[in-house]
Amino acid sequence: VTTMYLLQSVTNDFRKSLFGKILNLPLAFFHKVKTGELISRIVSDVQMMQNSVAVTIVDMIRDPLQVFVYYAFLLTIDFKMTLIITLVAPIIIVVMSVIGRYLRRYGTRMQEKMAELTSIIQEGISGIRVVKVFNAINFELEKFKKVADKYLHSLMKMYRVNRLSGPFNETVGAVIASSLLWYGGNKVLMGTxxxxxxxxxxVITLLLLMEPVKLFMDKVNRVQQGLAASKRVFTLLDHKPTVPLPQGDKKIDSLKKRILFDNVSFKYEGNDEFALRNFSLEIPKGEVVALVGHSGAGKSTVADLLARFYDPTEGNILVDDTNLKEISMNSWKNMLGMVTQEVILFNDTILANIAYCDSNPDLERVVNSARAANALDFIEQLPQKFETIIGDRGMKLSGGERQRIAIARAIYRNPQVLIFDEATSALDSLSEKLVQEAIDRLMAGRTVLVIAHRLSTIIHSHKIVMLDKGTKVAEGKHRVLLEQSPQYKELYEMQFAIGRK
Structure with a gap:
């Protein structure tokens, strides 16, 4: 029981460490690695490590000890004959090392295919609406079958290589026994x-020695399979970002004057082109500043830099004249709130989603936040009200309801600085009216950076910034931009024409 507890505790600690490591990795890492791959490392790879250790930890101590005792006894009976038999050991070691190398190779391939399977499952289930509406069930199933067959192929290769050690050990044992009977028997008959x-x-001791040797070789093969999984686990644990975010130590608890982008340029890792170039912008405390522009203009990049998912390649972001890099990450994140374009909700209660990451939520504050977000009416109509489980990504709620829950979450957090990425999904007139009212309440009295997709919602912003291909081309209030910026006027007229149609 004690051994099992220790083993499970170590496995549990590995999973905790892996998940903690993943959560702390920079955003750029997740652009390159599939979600299913990470899930597989935490679940499948750690499990294979545990299986390898569980069946070997006692035997790997007991079997070599038995071999040592038997070998010592053989030396006392006939030193010379025992040394001759020992000459076979290097051959066994070389063959077993070759088998071990193949086991690690096929073990790694098998785990990689398992990661692909996990990824296909995760994507297929999370995108089930698209799969069904595109009638792509057979397409997804065929994709899964191909990878599952490759997984089986790698598994069987590893199994066949693993089984080679048995016949090899039996053959070596038979050769040694035959040679011993011939050589030793002659010496006995000759009296020498x-x-x-x-x-x-x-002879009896040698036969007894062969059993722990065979068992030990089998355990070594199991360890080789575990090593393939452990390499993938430790590669993730030891991963260091190419461009690590420096951790500042200056603590702040409020925004006094402004946020300033000072000649900021940025390019994503592995990309030679700048996503943002020579960008300067002042966001005074308490004002709403909106970013507009066509897709790929750099709006989301500005927001990600302010959220400090990345640091500028050139230039600085200043918060009350303090470089954002020098401010404690926790201190800055505690001041920051974000409503994303794609509403992210968790498979939990409405209460837990609104009071996200608050281990002791204030129910009165939750209710007030829901009321301010125009969400209280529909919540009160649900059978379990705030204790209603909303399903994976909030699938049990409508689009407008999900948006209002996300806004209620931001209101509950009560951030001083808000990043609001406007949702592009169309809503019915009533839902859009309720959501817009909730947005207005959310923005009131806060310093807000809005990524706008519909100009009609940001006409009254204190400042509108027009971006084009990563460069700021115009800045000012709505009426000023209509008169002075051809790009803004074109965008406005295009949206107005679409709206009128």
Whole structure:
């Protein structure tokens, strides 16, 4: 029981460490690695490590000890004959090392295919609406079958290589036994070797020695399979970002004056082109500043830099004249709130989603936040009200309801600085009216950066910034931009024409 507890505790700690490591990795890491791959490392790879250790930890101590005792006894009976038998050991070691190398290779391939399977499952289930509406069930199933067959192929290769060690050990044992009977028997008959009784003792001890050797070799093969999984686990644990975010130590608890982008340029890792170039912008405390522009203009990049998912390649972001890099990450995140374009909700209660990451939520504050977000009416109509489980990504709620829950979450957090990425999904007139009212309440009295997709919602912003291909091309209030910026006027007229149609 104690051994099992220790083993499970170590496995549990590995999973905790892996998940903690993943959550702390920079956003750029997740652009390159599939979600299913990470899930597989935490679940499948750690499990294979545990299986490898569980069946070997005692035997890997007991079997070599038995071999040592038997070998020492053989030396006392006939030193010379035992040394001759020992010459076979290097051959066994070389063959077993080759088998081990193949086991690690096929073990790694098998785990990679398992990661692909996990990824296909995760994507297929999370995108089930698209799969069904595109009638792509057979397409997804065929994709899964191909990878599952490759997984089986790698598994069987590893199994066949693993089974080679058994016949090899049996063959070596038979050769040693035959040679021993021939060589030792002649010495006994000629009277130049051990006595018949000692020779019988020698043969019996040698046969007894073969069993722990065979078991030990089998355990070594299991360890090789575990090593393939452990390499993937430790590669993730030891991963260091190419461009690590420096951790500042200056603590702040409020925004006094402004946020300033000072000649900021940025390019994503592995990309030679700048996503943002020579960008300067002042966001005074308490004002709403909106970013507009066509897709790929750099709006989301500005927001990600302010959220400090990345640091500028060139230039600085200043918060009350303090470089954002020098401010404690926790201190900055505690001041920051974000409503994303794609509403992210968790498979939990409405209460837990609104009071996200608050281990002791204030129910009165939750209710007030829901009321301010125009969400209280529909919540009160649900059978379990705030204790209603909303399903994976909030699938049990409508689009407008999900948006209002996300806004209620931001209101509950009560951030001083808000990043609001406007949702592009169309809502019915009533839902859009309720959501817009909730947005207005959310923005009131806060310093807000809005990524706008519909100009009609940000006409009254204190400042509108027009971006084009990563460069700021215009800045000002709505009426000023209509008169002075051809790009803004074109965007406005295009949206107005679409709206009128």
């Amino acid at each position: 070797g051990p006595s018949p009784a000692e020779f019988m003792q020698y």
